[in-house]
Amino acid sequence: MRLRTALLSVLLLIAALLPAVPAVAQDTPPPVKGFFLLTDYPAVTVRPGTTSTINLRLRNYALPPERFAFSVTGAPAGWTVTLLGGGQPAAAAMVATNDSTTLQLRLDVPEKAAMGTQNLTVVAKGTTTELTLPVTVTLAKDLPAKLSIKAQLPSLRGNAKSNFEFQMDVKNDSGRNLVVAFGAQAPQYFETSFTEQYGSQELNSIPIDAGQSKTIKLKVRPPSTVGAGRYPVTVKATAEDATAETTVALEVTGQPKLNLSGRDGVLSGRAEAGKETSIPIVITNTGTAPADEIEITSSAPSGWKINFEPKTVDRIAPGQNKEVQAQVTPPEKAIAGDYAPTFTVSSRGETASTQFRVAVGTSTMWGIIGAGIIAIALLILVGAVARFGRR
Numbered sequence: 001m002r003l004r005t006a007l008l009s010v011l012l013l014i015a016a017l018l019p020a021v022p023a024v025a026q027d028t029p030p031p032v033k034g035f036f037l038l039t040d041y042p043a044v045t046v047r048p049g050t051t052s053t054i055n056l057r058l059r060n061y062a063l064p065p066e067r068f069a070f071s072v073t074g075a076p077a078g079w080t081v082t083l084l085g086g087g088q089p090a091a092a093a094m095v096a097t098n099d100s101t102t103l104q105l106r107l108d109v110p111e112k113a114a115m116g117t118q119n120l121t122v123v124a125k126g127t128t129t130e131l132t133l134p135v136t137v138t139l140a141k142d143l144p145a146k147l148s149i150k151a152q153l154p155s156l157r158g159n160a161k162s163n164f165e166f167q168m169d170v171k172n173d174s175g176r177n178l179v180v181a182f183g184a185q186a187p188q189y190f191e192t193s194f195t196e197q198y199g200s201q202e203l204n205s206i207p208i209d210a211g212q213s214k215t216i217k218l219k220v221r222p223p224s225t226v227g228a229g230r231y232p233v234t235v236k237a238t239a240e241d242a243t244a245e246t247t248v249a250l251e252v253t254g255q256p257k258l259n260l261s262g263r264d265g266v267l268s269g270r271a272e273a274g275k276e277t278s279i280p281i282v283i284t285n286t287g288t289a290p291a292d293e294i295e296i297t298s299s300a301p302s303g304w305k306i307n308f309e310p311k312t313v314d315r316i317a318p319g320q321n322k323e324v325q326a327q328v329t330p331p332e333k334a335i336a337g338d339y340a341p342t343f344t345v346s347s348r349g350e351t352a353s354t355q356f357r358v359a360v361g362t363s364t365m366w367g368i369i370g371a372g373i374i375a376i377a378l379l380i381l382v383g384a385v386a387r388f389g390r391r
Contacts, residue, residue: 043136053104053107057100065095075118075120079108084104107137121133144174145178145240145242151167168217172209178207178210190222269357296324298341299341341358
């Protein structure tokens with residue numbers, strides 16, 4: 001009885017599993033094995049007198065590595081047909097298991113080749129396998145417009161005051177002459193313009209002959225307030241129904257900008273002749289990069305002494321400020337009145353200057369001495385008049 005129950009349980013388990021087996025097998029794709037010679041474009045159109053390249057792939061699915069020798073049949077007289085591998089002529093290639101090898105079929109078509117369609121065959125012959133790939137080549141004098149544009153240096157570095165200039169190579173791969181127009185899409189407030197390679201005249205379009213190329217210059221000027229960062233600019237060339245575009249980038253490092261003022265914005269102070277007076281001045285960095293090694297200098301009337309404490313400031317970050325004391329000493333014999341010494345700050349080429357109005361007053365002692373001198377002079381004058389007036 002127990003044996004019968006056990007057998008029945010086993011049979012039920014097998015019956016439950018059997019329906020799932022076909023479903024798993026049905027979802028699994030059939031395995032692929034073999035060597036294949038492939039191309040994305042087995043039929044192309046070219047213009048006589050030009051060179052065209054067709055990309056090929058030799059693919060190995062689940063087979064041991066094998067060496068293949070190449071040949072091309074069906075090329076008309078006068079055509080030059082070359083198989084390239086790694087940029088060099090290649091007569092054979094070996095492809096590893098589950099890997100592929102890339103080749104190029106280069107066609108040099110003579111300028112006087114007859115119009116029409118030619119059927120070429122690329123043959124790859126291995127030890128056990130021979131592969132063939134038909135390629136159809138049609139000759140036509142007038143091809144659709146085709147453009148290409150490329151920047152010689154796609155990324156330039158500078159600060160917000162720099163002028164960024166990109167050299168752009170534009171090629172007309174069409175079978176006819178074209179007038180190519182240019183445009184640039186830049187971030188807001190960036191100024192862009194196009195000029196000839198060695199000229200300064202701005203342009204919007206230039207004529208380019210068939211099969212020829214020209215070099216133009218793209219000038220980009222960022223706004224003075226731009227922050228440090230990477231800013232892409234898209235350049236587009238258009239002619240008839242053809243469009244080509246590329247992207248260049250500006251690496252802006254930022255630029256310090258110094259501003260000089262008094263405490264609370266007050267640009268004036270008072271000093272006494274012959275005595276040292278401290279006047280606070282505030283240095284502010286309103287730029288987008290730190291200002292380093294800031295030096296402070298002054299220009300004042302003859303005989304004035306001006307020192308600063310501290311004499312230099314190591315660094316001021318963007319949006320920050322630093323207060324410095326200007327120790328001002330007018331000469332002892334300075335005449336009372338307003339004077340305007342100039343204070344200047346500089347940091348690696350960035351400078352800022354401003355004038356401070358300093359009201360100079362004379363000492364009280366000098367006023368007493370002056371009053372005494374005037375009184376003595378008056379007494380002498382009165383005495384002289386009294387004495388000599390009697391005569």
